[in-house]
Amino acid sequence: xxxxxxxxxxxxxxxVKQILHRLxxxxxxxxxxxxxxxxxxxxxxxxxxxxxxxxxxxxxxxILKVSSTPVNYQWNQALAPMDMTVVIxxxxxxxxxxxxxxxxxxxxxxxxxxSIYNNLKGNDWTLGYDTALNSITQNVLKVQDTxxxxxxxxxxxxxxxxxxxxxxxxxxxxxxxxxxxxxxVDYEEEEITALCDAIMKRYTYIKxxxxxxxxxxxxxxxxxxVISKLDVDWKYTEIDEALCMxxxxxxxxxxxxxxxxxxxxxxxxxxxxxxxxxxxxxGIQFK
Numbered sequence: 001x002x003x004x005x006x007x008x009x010x011x012x013x014x015x016v017k018q019i020l021h022r023l024x025x026x027x028x029x030x031x032x033x034x035x036x037x038x039x040x041x042x043x044x045x046x047x048x049x050x051x052x053x054x055x056x057x058x059x060x061x062x063i064l065k066v067s068s069t070p071v072n073y074q075w076n077q078a079l080a081p082m083d084m085t086v087v088i089x090x091x092x093x094x095x096x097x098x099x100x101x102x103x104x105x106x107x108x109x110x111x112x113x114x115s116i117y118n119n120l121k122g123n124d125w126t127l128g129y130d131t132a133l134n135s136i137t138q139n140v141l142k143v144q145d146t147x148x149x150x151x152x153x154x155x156x157x158x159x160x161x162x163x164x165x166x167x168x169x170x171x172x173x174x175x176x177x178x179x180x181x182x183x184x185v186d187y188e189e190e191e192i193t194a195l196c197d198a199i200m201k202r203y204t205y206i207k208x209x210x211x212x213x214x215x216x217x218x219x220x221x222x223x224x225x226v227i228s229k230l231d232v233d234w235k236y237t238e239i240d241e242a243l244c245m246x247x248x249x250x251x252x253x254x255x256x257x258x259x260x261x262x263x264x265x266x267x268x269x270x271x272x273x274x275x276x277x278x279x280x281x282x283g284i285q286f287k
Contacts, residue, residue, distance in 0.1 A: 004268055005047070005082035007036040008066050009097075010090035011241070013116050013128025014249030015257035019088070022261035024050055027268065034082065038067035045078045069096050079107045084271075086264055090115040090126075091165070094276075102274055110267050111276035112260055116244045119167040125279045127260060130252040132244040133170070136162070137177045139243065140211060144178065156209040157199065157227075159236030161216045164244070171213050180211035183218055183226070192225050199230060212236075259284055 004027060006020060020035075027033050033050045045067075069092075079085045079101070087097050087109050097111045113120045116132035140160055162171065168184040175182035181199050184191060202210050214222050216238065227234050249257065256279065263277050263284050278285050 002031040002083040002268070003034060003081065004031055005034045005036045005079065005085040006050075006088065007038070007079075007085060008088045009069055009093035010066065011114065011116065011128070011245075012066055013114050013245055013253075014131040015127045015253040016088055016114060018249065018254060018257040019112070019127075019261045019264065020050070022258065023086075023264065026265055031268075036067065036078070036082075036085070037065055038069070038073070038078065040068035043068070043070045043073065047081060069093070073100070075101045076104050076106055079104075079109065083108070084268055085109045086112060088112045088114055090117075091120050094120060097276075102276075108272075108274050110264060110272075110274070112264060113277065113279060116241070117164060117166050117170055119165055119170070123279045124281045125256070127253055127256050127279075128245070128249075129170070130250045130256075131248075133173055133177065134250050135243060135245070136160070136174055136239055139239065140174070140178045140180070140213075143237070144209070144211060154231060154233045155200075155203040157212060157230065157232040157234050158209065159212045159214065159222060159234070161214060161219050161222075161236060161238045162244070163216045163238060163240045166215050171215065174213045175211075178211055178213075180213055182213040183215075183222065185215050185218070187218075187221075192221075196226060196229050199226075199232075 006023065008016065023033055028051070035048045035050050037046045039046070085107065087093065087101065089097065089111065094111060094113065097109065101107070101109055113123050113126050114128050115126040116128040118126045118129040120126055143158055166185065168186060171182040171184065181195060183195055199210060199212065212222070260277060263286060267275070267286065275286050278287065
């Protein structure tokens, strides 16, 4: 009988609970499944045997909370009670796993990529991204419905500042979904002028409003280098990470969660060595 641990670092997007449910369903008849949580204040780890995991997708019923990641943490000691440990996490969590966990010969771990921002290197897609896109898009469209119905003396421009670490691809995907404009995370100076021109060219006699998607880190650039050059009525709102998480995973994220769960189960059942899963366009790979 194996002791299999699961720890979540960084974030718990839609779909993670589905992975846990699959592990519970297929492992607990032969093995023990534990949820690991590292306390943010004390750094102590709690091991909770998972004896019942609902398949309800809602995040409000999540089983595991995000664990803290103290500097110079003794991962060998924390994970030693487990025969194998599944590390579910985002881009920051992967850095920790690569530098402080994966190289420990005494413990066996599998890194599973999840991120609402789709910003993990080596992955074409991440669990939680589609749900985040859908959640943000629906909120932007609601605002668009309101501003399109109102007429102002000036063209209206409504900004959506995305909290956290959205990738340029995410900002681009969102702008395409809502027919708006975006500023790249790693923008060049000439792109500011191009963005201003692109925004103004979209206004017509019929279309008197537009939206602009950007990272929260770029809000001062937007205000000082973009809005200051435009003769528009400007309003903006902030999209926090809680809204990006969504409530119920989309069909795409549910499919991806099941595919990831299949690979995790294969890793456990084959008693594989430490490695990571990556989500590629042609499927999930283990390396």
